[in-house]
Structure formats: structure tokens, C-alpha cells
Amino acid sequence: MSFNYTVLDKDKQTEARRGKLETEHGSFQTPIFMPVGTQAAVKSISPPELKEIGAEIILGNTYHLSLRPGEELIEKAGGLHEFMNWDRPILTDSGGFQVFSLAELNKITDQGVHFQSHIDGARYFIDPERSIEIQNRLGADIIMAFDECPPGDADKKYVNKAVERTLKWAERCQKKHNPNSGQTLFGIIQGGVYKDLRQMCASELRDMNFAGYAVGGLSVGEKKEDMMRVLDFTVPELPEDKPRYLMGVGTPGDLLEGVQRGIDMFDCVLPTRLGRHGSCFTSRGRIKVRNAEYKEDFTPVDPECDCRVCENYTRAYIRHLLKRKEILGVRLTSYHNLYFYLQLMKKVRSAVSRGQLSQLCRDFYQKYGR
Amino acid sequence: MSFNYTVLDKDKQTEARRGKLETEHGSFQTPIFMPVGTQAAVKSISPPELKEIGAEIILGNTYHLSLRPGEELIEKAGGLHEFMNWDRPILTDSGGFQVFSLAELNKITDQGVHFQSHIDGARYFIDPERSIEIQNRLGADIIMAFDECPPGDADKKYVNKAVERTLKWAERCQKKHNPNSGQTLFGIIQGGVYKDLRQMCASELRDMNFAGYAVGGLSVGEKKEDMMRVLDFTVPELPEDKPRYLMGVGTPGDLLEGVQRGIDMFDCVLPTRLGRHGSCFTSRGRIKVRNAEYKEDFTPVDPECDCRVCENYTRAYIRHLLKRKEILGVRLTSYHNLYFYLQLMKKVRSAVSRGQLSQLCRDFYQKYGR
Numbered sequence: 001m002s003f004n005y006t007v008l009d010k011d012k013q014t015e016a017r018r019g020k021l022e023t024e025h026g027s028f029q030t031p032i033f034m035p036v037g038t039q040a041a042v043k044s045i046s047p048p049e050l051k052e053i054g055a056e057i058i059l060g061n062t063y064h065l066s067l068r069p070g071e072e073l074i075e076k077a078g079g080l081h082e083f084m085n086w087d088r089p090i091l092t093d094s095g096g097f098q099v100f101s102l103a104e105l106n107k108i109t110d111q112g113v114h115f116q117s118h119i120d121g122a123r124y125f126i127d128p129e130r131s132i133e134i135q136n137r138l139g140a141d142i143i144m145a146f147d148e149c150p151p152g153d154a155d156k157k158y159v160n161k162a163v164e165r166t167l168k169w170a171e172r173c174q175k176k177h178n179p180n181s182g183q184t185l186f187g188i189i190q191g192g193v194y195k196d197l198r199q200m201c202a203s204e205l206r207d208m209n210f211a212g213y214a215v216g217g218l219s220v221g222e223k224k225e226d227m228m229r230v231l232d233f234t235v236p237e238l239p240e241d242k243p244r245y246l247m248g249v250g251t252p253g254d255l256l257e258g259v260q261r262g263i264d265m266f267d268c269v270l271p272t273r274l275g276r277h278g279s280c281f282t283s284r285g286r287i288k289v290r291n292a293e294y295k296e297d298f299t300p301v302d303p304e305c306d307c308r309v310c311e312n313y314t315r316a317y318i319r320h321l322l323k324r325k326e327i328l329g330v331r332l333t334s335y336h337n338l339y340f341y342l343q344l345m346k347k348v349r350s351a352v353s354r355g356q357l358s359q360l361c362r363d364f365y366q367k368y369g370r
Numbered sequence: 371m372s373f374n375y376t377v378l379d380k381d382k383q384t385e386a387r388r389g390k391l392e393t394e395h396g397s398f399q400t401p402i403f404m405p406v407g408t409q410a411a412v413k414s415i416s417p418p419e420l421k422e423i424g425a426e427i428i429l430g431n432t433y434h435l436s437l438r439p440g441e442e443l444i445e446k447a448g449g450l451h452e453f454m455n456w457d458r459p460i461l462t463d464s465g466g467f468q469v470f471s472l473a474e475l476n477k478i479t480d481q482g483v484h485f486q487s488h489i490d491g492a493r494y495f496i497d498p499e500r501s502i503e504i505q506n507r508l509g510a511d512i513i514m515a516f517d518e519c520p521p522g523d524a525d526k527k528y529v530n531k532a533v534e535r536t537l538k539w540a541e542r543c544q545k546k547h548n549p550n551s552g553q554t555l556f557g558i559i560q561g562g563v564y565k566d567l568r569q570m571c572a573s574e575l576r577d578m579n580f581a582g583y584a585v586g587g588l589s590v591g592e593k594k595e596d597m598m599r600v601l602d603f604t605v606p607e608l609p610e611d612k613p614r615y616l617m618g619v620g621t622p623g624d625l626l627e628g629v630q631r632g633i634d635m636f637d638c639v640l641p642t643r644l645g646r647h648g649s650c651f652t653s654r655g656r657i658k659v660r661n662a663e664y665k666e667d668f669t670p671v672d673p674e675c676d677c678r679v680c681e682n683y684t685r686a687y688i689r690h691l692l693k694r695k696e697i698l699g700v701r702l703t704s705y706h707n708l709y710f711y712l713q714l715m716k717k718v719r720s721a722v723s724r725g726q727l728s729q730l731c732r733d734f735y736q737k738y739g740r
């Protein structure tokens with residue numbers, strides 16, 4: 001098996017660690033942020049640009065890809081890497097999160113989920129076996145178990161039921177998954193904000209010996225303190241020698257908090273989504289570059305950033321492009337925002353290896369704000 | 371004055387010539403195609419990509435830029451080159467064409483044009499002096515005289531009046547223009563499809579000794595034969611030692627026909643506009659890559675093209691991106707289409723210098739179709 005994870009350094013003051021993750025399409029160091037390429041493209045950004053920005057692994061969404069263009073087509077193209085011309089690692093989610101958040105749910109049973117496509121209302125059925133089959137055909141390096149994601153406001157009884165299903169489904173995923181496929185399967189811990197459920201779920205999944213573990217069902221409407229509390233009591237239940245992935249999270253601050261709690265991998269649409277809406281991350285906090293105050297601002301988006309956008313374009317120009325709905329505007333904000341995230345994680349890895357993570361976090365918050 | 375034009379080679383079988391045009395921001399060879407950067411950006415394409423594609427000079431639209439973001443802002447930014455971070459030559463049109471085609475016209479007098487913005491209906495007045503002033507502030511290398519563009523179906527009396535105004539306005543532009551500004555002013559020949567009017571306009575403008583001459587008022591709805599006929603009798607009236615620019619034209623075939631009639635410069639939104647609509651130019655004609663027939667076509671857009679898009683992406687992938695409204699799809703089609711145009715002109719220049727233009731045109735039409 002080509003998958004391997006090694007801890008390289010451990011922080012002394014926090015749970016943070018620096019690690020190395022090896023896959024069939026190359027290796028990278030953690031903690032890492034994975035840009036989201038929902039529909040076989042990171043929105044507005046090309047694969048060569050992703051490399052320029054420093055992306056080492058990207059994410060694809062199984063739900064979207066299986067609806068359009070369909071896993072058959074992507075398999076015919078030679079898999080997702082070939083289809084989109086990205087030769088570095090890819091992770092696909094299980095489709096679960098989108099089925100539960102985007103689609104119209106018709107019926108959830110222990111067998112699987114009947115749902116209607118958010119695009120055209122067409123009826124589909126997905127279960128653990130089907131999710132793994134789709135992900136096998138997409139051909140990502142890391143694939144995810146199919147889990148049940150309860151809504152953020154679900155009561156304990158509901159969440160308990162979801163955890164039970166998630167555990168049974170994890171077993172079925174593992175059974176369906178071919179360990180010689182060159183793909184690696186991660187398990188997903190559910191349990192809402194409930195300590196006993198999270199710990200029980202983590203403990204059971206740990207016994208199933210997955211190659212990596214994700215914490216799912218966070219950033220779904222719960223309070224930030226709750227998210228951090230969940231990490232505080234969940235991550236210690238996970239094996240030290242396996243990578244840990246916090247799904248769908250989050251802001252730069254969330255990343256720093258997650259890292260300090262022992263998380264190795266993150267993904268989030270925030271940098272590209274906010275970019276499309278005209279917001280940019282800077283070392284001194286987020287700015288809405290679309291705003292009138294930047295009309296005659298001929299400084300870079302972030303004067304402390306050394307990305308191509310900040311080296312070559314001004315806030316005034318980007319604002320003009322965004323206001324005029326020029327595609328280049330969205331390209332520039334998305335590029336910068338992704339660079340900001342990837343640079344932050346690069347600094348995090350360096351700080352962990354030098355034992356200076358806490359200092360980095362303090363410095364970051366002092367300028368960026370909480 | 372930094373502007374200079376030299377004829378390098380003349381074709382023996384046609385009126386085509388290869389030339390060298392020098393400006394403050396560098397020199398390039400003609401015949402050339404100028405990508406259109408209407409609102410200070412070539413739609414979806416970045417300046418470094420334009421260089422990669424081989425763009426030597428781009429066009430900006432005075433009408434659009436003066437409305438949004440306004441010439442004051444661009445002047446404050448240090449001019450259009452600085453504002454958009456493009457350090458090669460730029461040509462701006464006079465605003466005339468858009469005033470007559472996009473805006474709501476309120477009143478045309480010998481003095482100038484009262485119109486309402488197509489964006490918000492705000493009232494403006496533009497005349498030759500104002501057009502030159504805006505273009506001075508935008509700071510392009512080549513600027514255009516403010517002309518009256520009659521509609522394509524205008525009768526001879528109307529066109530005659532427009533020519534008279536165009537000539538008077540050309541004088542006023544020349545008077546307003548500061549020849550020491552580092553900018554070069556071109557005159558524009560109007561006259562519709564009427565030989566005597568075109569020749570009279572050309573002859574009068576020739577006497578005014580502009581640094582270059584544009585043929586305007588074509589590709590505005592007249593028949594293709596009429597456009598070629600107009601070139602046949604207009605271009606010979608223009609001085610041999612000045613560059614000739616056919617405004618807003620056209621298809622790859624139009625470019626070849628124009629070159630053979632002695633045209634040196636072209637601009638057109640076609641490659642980017644068709645790209646946005648999912649159409650691509652190929653050596654065997656145009657294809658609508660959005661179409662279902664390309665769903666499982668894993669070949670490049672144009673198998674004979676060596677652009678980055680054709681080297682790295684398939685029709686099936688680009689179709690998927692376009693169908694899913696992914697910005698990357700439009701980027702890829704626009705990039706390829708511009709490359710197709712610029713490569714065609716590169717081949718044209720090479721063919722002229724080797725005395726093989728007619729052969730190139732025959733070969734092109736044989737594969738591409740008429």
C-alpha cells in the first residue's frame with residue numbers, strides 16, 4: 001500500500017504536530033489546507049496556478065461529481081486526476097454531507113439514503129457501498145467513509161441514532177473498499193456536540209483501524225466554542241499515528257485552533273467563496289475589497305503578502321474588476337485568498353518544527369484580530 | 371516622437387505587407403490582432419497569460435472606461451498600463467463606436483453627441499476634444515480620432531453627413547492632441563459602402579497626415595462582400611508608409627481577407643465572446659465544445675494546436691466546466707481562441723516575409739472552410 005503517515009515533530013505546548021503523508025500521487029507535509037475543487041475544478045483557478053500557490057492536495061465532491069458529469073465519464077477519462085489534469089493527491093468526500101445539506105431527502109434508512117438531486121429533482125439512492133463504488137471510480141488518493149450528518153440543531157437521541165448508523169456504515173465501507181486499489185479510506189467521527197457520543201464513535205472507529213480519521217459534523221451551525229470543545233474531547237481519542245482531518249473547516253482562526261488541538265488536515269470553500277463575493281484575507285483581518293473605501297486605494301490587497309496578485313495588482317483595480325463583473329476580479333481574489341491560507345499553513349508547519357507555534361498564533365491574532 | 375512604422379516586406383501577389391510598429395511601450399510586427407480589453411481587462415484572461423499567448427498590443431474601450439471606473443481614477447493610478455498592469459502597447463478607441471451602438475443617443479450636432487449611459491441612463495456629452503482628453507488621461511500608446519459611425523443601413527445622404535462631421539471632428543482631434551504626449555493619433559475613414567464617400571474621406575484624412583489610418587464603420591451589419599469591396603477601393607487611397615487598422619473585424623477569414631487587402635491591424639471581441647459562449651476555433655473550423663457530441667471526447671479542442679489548453683485539457687473536461695458554469699471553462703476557451711487568432715497572425719507575418727501568403731490562405735481555407 002502506497003499510503004503512509006509519519007509524525008515528524010510534536011509541539012510541546014499544544015497538541016499540534018507536523019507530519020508527512022505519502023500517497024500514490026506524491027507526498028506532502030501536514031498540517032495542510034486542501035482547496036476545494038467541488039466540480040473537478042477549484043473555482044476560477046487552474047491546476048498550474050494551484051501549484052504556484054503551493055497547493056499539495058485538493059478535494060473533490062463525490063455528490064456533485066456523481067451527478068454531473070457522472071463517475072462513468074470521469075472513469076472513462078482515466079479518473080479525476082486525468083480528467084482535470086491535476087497530478088498531485090486528491091481527496092474525495094463520501095457525498096454524505098451534500099446529500100444531507102443540499103439534496104432533498106426523501107428517506108433515510110439503515111440501508112441508505114433516498115434523495116432528490118438539488119439540480120433537477122431526479123431521484124437517487126446512495127448507501128455506503130454506492131459511495132465507495134463512486135469514489136473508487138473517481139480514483140482519488142484518499143476517500144471517505146459514508147456517514148450520516150445530522151443537522152446542527154439535532155437532539156441527542158437523533159445524533160445517537162446517526163452515530164450508530166455511521167458506525168455500521170463505516171464497517172460496510174471498509175468491507176466494500178479494496179485496500180489494494182491504491183486508494184486509502186478514512187473513517188468519520190460523528191456525535192454532534194455530545195462528548196459521550198463523540199468518544200464512543202471515535203473509540204469504535206479506532207478499533208476498525210482506518211488509515212486516517214476525520215471529525216465530521218462540525219461547522220454546521222454550532223457555536224465556535226462548541227466546535228473547539230468537541231475537538232478537545234474527540235481528538236485525544238484518535239490514534240497518534242494516523243492523520244486527523246477536520247472536515248469543512250474553516251476560518252484562518254479555526255485552522256490555528258484546530259492545529260493546536262491536533263488536527264492535520266482541513267478543507268473549506270471559504271477562501272474561494274469569499275473571493276467571489278469580493279472579500280479578501282489580509283494579515284490585518286478580512287477586507288471587503290469591493291467596498292467604496294478602496295476605490296482609489298492603489299496598494300496591494302495585503303501589503304505583507306508576496307503572492308502574484310499582491311505583487312502586481314491594486315485594491316482599486318480589483319475593486320473595479322469586481323464591480324464590473326470581470327472574471328479576472330474573482331480570479332485575483334480567489335488566488336490571493338487561497339495563497340493566504342496555504343501560506344498560513346506553511347508558517348504553521350515551520351513553527352511546529354521550530355517549537356514556536358504558540359508564538360505564531362499570538363502574533364497572528366494580534367494583527368489579524370480574533 | 372516615439373512612434374514609428376516601417377514596411378519590412380511586401381507580398382507580390384496581394385496588397386499584404388509585413389511591418390514593424392514602434393511605440394513608447396515597445397515594438398511589434400504587423401499584421402497583428404489586438405485582443406480587446408474593454409473594461410481594463412481582456413475578459414477572463416490575465417496580463418501574464420496574454421503574454422504567454424503572444425499578445426503584443428491590446429485594446430481598451432474609451433466609452434466603457436470613461437463611464438466606469440472613469441478616466442480620473444485611471445489617471446490617478448498612473449494610466450491604463452499601470453492600472454491594469456500591462457506594460458506592452460495599448461490602443462484606445464475614441465468612444466464613438468460605443469456611443470453610437472450601445473448608448474441611447476439624445477442628440478447629434480456638429481458640436482458633439484449627447485447620450486445616456488447604457489448602464490444607468492446618466493446623461494453625458496462627448497465631442498472630439500472630450501474624447502481626446504479622455505484618451506490622453508487613459509494614456510494608451512495609440513489613440514483614435516472621434517468619428518461618427520452611421521448605422522449599417524444608413525442611406526447615402528446620412529452617411530455623407532457623417533463623413534463631413536467625421537472630417538471636421540478629425541481636425542478638431544488633431545488640434546486638441548498634443549503630439550509630444552508620447553501618444554499617437556490615428557484618423558478613421560468612414561463612408562459606409564459608398565466608394566466616392568470612402569475615397570473622399572480617405573483622401574481628406576490623408577492630407578491631414580495622421581500617423582496611422584483606421585477603416586471604421588465596417589462589420590456593422592453590411593454584407594461580407596460589401597466589406598471586402600470597401601477595403602478594395604479604400605485601402606489604395608491610404609498612404610503606404612502608414613499603418614492601416616480595420617476596426618472591430620472579425621472572423622479568421624476576415625483577417626486573412628483584410629491582410630490580403632493591405633490591412634495591418636485588427637481587433638475583435640469574437641475570440642473571447644465566442645469562448646464565453648462555448649465555441650472554439652480549430653484548424654478545421656469552429657466547434658461548439660458545449661455540445662453533447664463532445665461529452666466523451668477526450669481529445670484536445672484542436673489537435674493541431676500547441677497552446678497550453680490543448681496540451682493539457684480535453685473537450686470533455688472543458689464541456690463539463692462550461693455546462694457547470696465553472697469560470698475555468700470560460701478561461702480555457704477564451705485562452706485557446708485568442709491563441710488561435712494570434713498564431714494565425716504569426717503565420718501570416720511569416721508567410722508574407724517568405725512570399726507564401728496566398729498558399730497559407732489556400733491551405734487555411736481548405737481545412738477551416740470558408
